Amino acid sequence: MDIYSSLMDIVGKDRVSKDQEELFLYSRDSGAQRPGKVDFVVMPKTVEEVQKIVLLANKEKVPVTPLGGGLALSALVVPQRGGIVLDMKSMDKIIEVNETNRYAVVEAGVSQAALQSYLTKNHPRLQHSTPEAPPTATVVANALIQGHGHISPRYGINSDMIAGMEVVLPTGEICKIGSCSVSPYWFARGPLPDLPGLFIGWFGTTGIVTKLSIKLYPKPKFRDVMAFVSDDVDSITEAIFEANHLDLLEDFFLISQEKPEWMNHIFYIIIVSGHSEEEFELKKRAYKKLFREFRGGGTIEFVKDLHPALRKRFLDVPPLAALAADFRKGGGFEYTGAILPIDKVSQAWEKGFEISRKYGMICSYVHQVLMGNSIMFGFNYSFNRADEEDIEKTRKALDESNRFTYEVGGVVWKGEAGAQKLAMEKMDPNTAELIKRVKNLLDPNGIMNPGNWEPVT
Numbered sequence: 001m002d003i004y005s006s007l008m009d010i011v012g013k014d015r016v017s018k019d020q021e022e023l024f025l026y027s028r029d030s031g032a033q034r035p036g037k038v039d040f041v042v043m044p045k046t047v048e049e050v051q052k053i054v055l056l057a058n059k060e061k062v063p064v065t066p067l068g069g070g071l072a073l074s075a076l077v078v079p080q081r082g083g084i085v086l087d088m089k090s091m092d093k094i095i096e097v098n099e100t101n102r103y104a105v106v107e108a109g110v111s112q113a114a115l116q117s118y119l120t121k122n123h124p125r126l127q128h129s130t131p132e133a134p135p136t137a138t139v140v141a142n143a144l145i146q147g148h149g150h151i152s153p154r155y156g157i158n159s160d161m162i163a164g165m166e167v168v169l170p171t172g173e174i175c176k177i178g179s180c181s182v183s184p185y186w187f188a189r190g191p192l193p194d195l196p197g198l199f200i201g202w203f204g205t206t207g208i209v210t211k212l213s214i215k216l217y218p219k220p221k222f223r224d225v226m227a228f229v230s231d232d233v234d235s236i237t238e239a240i241f242e243a244n245h246l247d248l249l250e251d252f253f254l255i256s257q258e259k260p261e262w263m264n265h266i267f268y269i270i271i272v273s274g275h276s277e278e279e280f281e282l283k284k285r286a287y288k289k290l291f292r293e294f295r296g297g298g299t300i301e302f303v304k305d306l307h308p309a310l311r312k313r314f315l316d317v318p319p320l321a322a323l324a325a326d327f328r329k330g331g332g333f334e335y336t337g338a339i340l341p342i343d344k345v346s347q348a349w350e351k352g353f354e355i356s357r358k359y360g361m362i363c364s365y366v367h368q369v370l371m372g373n374s375i376m377f378g379f380n381y382s383f384n385r386a387d388e389e390d391i392e393k394t395r396k397a398l399d400e401s402n403r404f405t406y407e408v409g410g411v412v413w414k415g416e417a418g419a420q421k422l423a424m425e426k427m428d429p430n431t432a433e434l435i436k437r438v439k440n441l442l443d444p445n446g447i448m449n450p451g452n453w454e455p456v457t
């Protein structure tokens with residue numbers, strides 16, 4: 001009761017709740033992981049409110065789990081030890097768009113859709129890297145979990161685009177990081193000690209990011225999709241290598257689905273763009289020529305008559321929206337986001353089919369190629385949320401996909417607690433020790449999203 005009253009004193013009675021109906025909603029996400037327990041939900045509006053909540057939690061040793069859109073799917077926002085869910089959605093201001101220096105400073109609750117529509121209306125020549133996630137996903141959490149968007153194959157993953165941040169440390173200090181710590185401009189992380197890494201990839205276990213500067217990129221006038229199709233799994237690695245090497249694409253993903261029948265092939269989807277018609281046409285011709293002359297084993301054909309509905313889906317930003325996410329018609333979807341070296345893709349392709357067959361699932365793939373060095377290989381599983389047996393099968397399929405990922409030298413992206421444990425077990429012991437020391441230094445009472453990135457004993 002005392003903590004509840006103190007939270008009401010900080011944010012007012014309308015932005016804190018301990019009602020069972022609300023706690024129920026915050027105790028789970030739409031992935032396949034088990035629900036947790038929540039004691040309070042709080043929606044701060046200012047950095048000072050966040051600071052006061054954290055100071056209270058730190059004093060009382062109450063866990064705090066920051067939440068953006070809650071769409072990571074792997075229970076990263078489901079509290080494993082109870083406590084406060086800090087829902088950041090009310091901190092929804094776009095503070096600045098600096099057009100000339102190409103960055104936007106946003107609060108933690110700003111959604112992908114809000115930034116995208118703001119830029120379209122006010123800065124139509126600029127864009128940010130938009131993930132395929134539902135539009136309510138936040139810009140900040142997506143960048144912090146090393147997400148990727150529609151221009152990532154060209155410019156890098158979204159955490160690479162972070163140019164600065166404001167963070168509330170678990171002990172309550174408000175800290176600015178990057179050029180904004182020494183300048184009114186939020187244009188770069190350095191040249192300074194690169195501190196953003198203390199908060200990127202940590203799943204909210206080291207602090208709460210309240211503002212973030214994200215880089216913006218030119219928005220070309222012309223954009224089109226080119227689809228190529230093949231049945232030769234063995235040549236995937238070489239095809240990806242060559243398409244990347246040509247170095248003229250904006251987005252690049254591979255898709256395949258066992259059903260409907262016409263989708264049961266390997267589709268290479270390449271988005272090309274250009275600021276002038278000449279540049280654009282040259283790029284399209286170059287990709288057609290590349291695949292026409294491709295000699296990597298099987299043939300890769302240009303799809304001349306791509307259906308207009310599909311063309312639109314691929315060209316939309318965000319594109320596609322995981323067509324297969326609700327195969328089972330039960331609303332459940334989770335995937336192992338395996339970040340794999342390119343030369344393991346063919347092997348992973350076969351493995352995904354094997355796992356899906358074993359658990360009676362339909363195999364569906366969407367993989368985004370990231371800047372030529374790696375691929376986000378999605379082992380996708382949809383399930384019926386009302387069917388406990390189906391959910392259990394999904395957990396097993398995810399676990400096998402995670403283990404395979406580490407076996408072949410990959411790393412699981414935004415993994416659930418089990419996947420994080422696999423990483424910690426495999427990790428160089430000195431690195432694991434360093435993680436522990438950093439965590440203890442920043443969060444001495446272990447209040448921040450406990451259960452994540454915990455050392456294996």
Ligand SMILES: Cc1cc2nc3c(=O)[nH]c(=O)nc-3n(C[C@H](O)[C@H](O)[C@H](O)COP(=O)(O)OP(=O)(O)OC[C@H]3O[C@@H](n4cnc5c(N)ncnc54)[C@H](O)[C@@H]3O)c2cc1C
Nearest residue numbers: 068069070071072131132133137138141142147148204209
């Ligand atoms: C159909 C579908 C397609 C998807 N496609 C993509 C895709 O193409 N690319 C992609 O990157 N992702 C994709 N995702 C995954 C996910 O939805 C996104 O990465 C999403 O952006 C996560 O943002 P969020 O706001 O929902 O984060 P949340 O799930 O709310 O949070 C993620 C993590 O960040 C922490 N966190 C949240 N806010 C803060 C903060 N202010 N400070 C510190 N820590 C914080 C949370 O505690 C949690 O650990 C997809 C998901 C779905 C359902």
